[in-house]
Amino acid sequence: MHALVIDDSKPVRSILTKVLTGLQFQCIEAQNGVEALDRLSHMPRPALITLNRHMPEMDGFELLGRIRRSQQYKNLPVVMISTDSTKASIEAAMRLGATDFVAKPFTPTELVARLNALGLIQKTNNTNESLSKTQRSSSFDSHTNQPVQNKAEKKPIRLLLVDDSAAIRGILSKTLRDIPGIKVIGTAADGEKALTFLEKEQVDIVLLDIEMPVMDGIETLRRIREKYSRLPVVMFSSLTERGAKATLESLVAGANDYVAKPTATDNDSIVARIESELVPKLRAVYRPPGTNKECGNHTASTKSPIQSRWTKKSQNISVIVIGVSTGGPSALAEILPHLTVADAPPIVVVQHMPKEFTGHLAERLSKMCKHRVSEASHGQALQPEHIYLAPGGSHLEIQKRGKAFILALHNGPPENSCRPSADVLFRSAAKIFHSDTLALVLTGMGNDGLQGCKMIASEGGVVIAQDEPSSVVWGMPGHVVRAGLADAVLSLDRVGPDIAMRIRRQQQ
Known part of the structure; x- marks a missing residue:
């Protein structure tokens, strides 16, 4: 049934x-x-x-x-x-x-x-x-x-709200007060007041507006990262052109996630957005006190058996496909500059993100990489030394046309509730490039990419997963690791250099 x-x-x-x-x-x-x-x-x-x-x-x-x-x-x-x-x-x-x-x-x-x-x-x-x-x-x-394990004993998530709108702070505080496991322990109207509060109180998550007087959200985020590098920060911003670009900048700068501010003005709509979008993301990025992200149970060292599977494989890398979600912009900013080596294979990325953001992300990453980073377009030729980003709202596939390889966009049903979906991209790469496919599954909620990795592995390709300690949310890579599909499990700072070394070796 x-x-x-x-x-x-x-x-x-x-x-x-x-x-x-x-x-x-x-x-x-x-x-x-x-x-x-x-x-x-x-x-x-x-x-x-x-x-x-x-x-x-x-x-x-x-x-x-x-x-x-x-x-x-x-x-x-x-x-x-x-x-x-x-x-x-x-x-x-x-x-x-x-x-x-x-x-x-x-x-x-x-x-x-x-x-x-x-x-x-x-x-x-x-x-x-x-x-x-x-x-x-x-x-x-x-x-x-x-x-x-025991809801009665579980300590609530201590949340600091930072927004210059008293109305927004009020409705956020009132709504979150009724959500089990979350406690608003303070509010601030600007970045300077937020930093002062952090010096005095222990906070688990900061919910941070972008456009504020005195000190805006991006500058506040930079200050937080300087002093509290592992404190989760979720941006709360509008999806206007200006707001989307600023939010993207904050994600690249290290914000863990974002939630779009409701466009409706009635309280019921705002409450609905808080319950359906904000609360799940707060819980996803939360790390209980005492959790040390440097010490995960699934991290692979250079001598671990799982990583030795990759070192033993002899592979010609013809394409690199990447699937990433929560925490993705900063992860991509860390990894992609390492992969822009001479004659590098094409890189195709699915980042779960609205269409308002993906163009800005491609533009931002282009400034950090030696190779061109662009939002993929339908019929575009797949070329070496290029990085292609799936536009928000569209699936992205690789297809073969004669002797050429092209990118194809379509609006098929969401997979794993995602469009674009990493599974769609991964399957297409496996069908065309077979064992010459290298798949990289980075931080993110859910299990998108799992089925595609199964196909890549069955074709003899290589699957690399980000480790738990360096992931914002160990959902997507965690599912791949637990399924036994990962040829290597690497920390974020190792992913780029290790893949770049492989590319250089195959060119010798």
């Missing part, structure tokens, strides 16, 4: 899919209402839909209304899962036709109990065994795919 999991948060979808798969459901995911309607039209009738309320493009309430107006899905079980668990919200969901309502954060046990009460769980020995494993595992926070 099938289940359709609808939520704009990748970590939440991952949790729900894991639980439902253990209950013998075949899960299909969608990140918003528009995508969900497309999934429904192409999949077998699901036995269950889980539905988040606040989502971009089409929210859960609108989608629920459309589902209930369709004769085909009129009696389909729909469980709404949302952080907005006020009495009014629950009543509104039930009036629209929700079968049940589960409040975030939830545990697998809580969700299973509700599904059992609805008679949606098929009782078999295999199901009972899977369910037992799921329930025995740690509880999961619904905003991140991280176990919570």
Whole structure:
């Protein structure tokens, strides 16, 4: 039996899919209402839909209304899962036709109990065994795919809000106050006040506006990095042309992530954006006190068995493909200048980022590299000593046309809730270049790139993953390492020099 999991948060979808798969459901995911309607039209009738309320493009309430107006899905079980668990919200969901309502954060046990009460769980020995494993595992926070051993004892994330707008600071403080596990311990109206606060208080994450008086966000970020190099900083900025360029500069300068400010002026829309986009990112970049990013369990030294697989492989590198997400701009700024050696193979990059940003990123990286960095265009020839960046919102593939290799853009369905997707790029490279493909999976949430790496590995190509300590989020590379696909696991400062050395060797 099938289940359709609808939520704009990748970590939440991952949790729900894991639980439902253990209950013998075949899960299909969608990140918003528009995508969900497309999934429904192409999949077998699901036995269950889980539905988040606040989502971009089409929210859960609108989608629920459309589902209930369709004769085909009129009696389909729909469980709404949302952080907005006020009495009014629950009543509104039930009036629209929700079968049940589960409040975030939830545990697998809580969700299973509700599904059992609805008679949606098929009782078999295999199901009972899977369910037992799921329930025995740690509880999961619904905003991140991280176990919570004991919520009562877990210390909240201490957050400093820095924004010159008193209204924004107010609504952020009020909304985050109701989110479990997050505590706003201070606010500041400009960068100087933020730096003064950091000298006196222990902070886990800084949420930082860009355009402020006295000291703007970029200068504040530089000062923070000088003194608190590992303190997570999430930028909170507008997606205007000016705001996008400034945000990109901050990401290259070391900001861990960003969240676009809501364009709507009503409080409900702003609260929805905070819950659906900001909170998951805060949880993703958070490092508990005592976590030393210099000492990860998965870091590979020069003598580690996993890295020896790469050193033993004799490979001619014809193309380098890179997949990266959270923390990507600064990681690319670290790596790419090392790879601009003479006669270097073409480099093709998928960075999960809106279309407003990718052009600015290419322009910024061009200033740091000897080779040209450009946003890829459809039909563009793939050439040595060039670096191509997938434009936001479009998949990017490599195709062969006669004896030439070209880049192709298309708007196919998102994969792993991503467009562009690293899997799309990686598969195309494996089909054309086979064992001459080198794939690099860098910091980022989710598992995009995993399936593509499987294909590259099966063709005899090389897969390199960034290690956990140097990653902002060890999601994408972590999945590749745990699947046994990585020929080398390298710290960020080793990736560029090691690949450059390989390129020089093949030229000798």
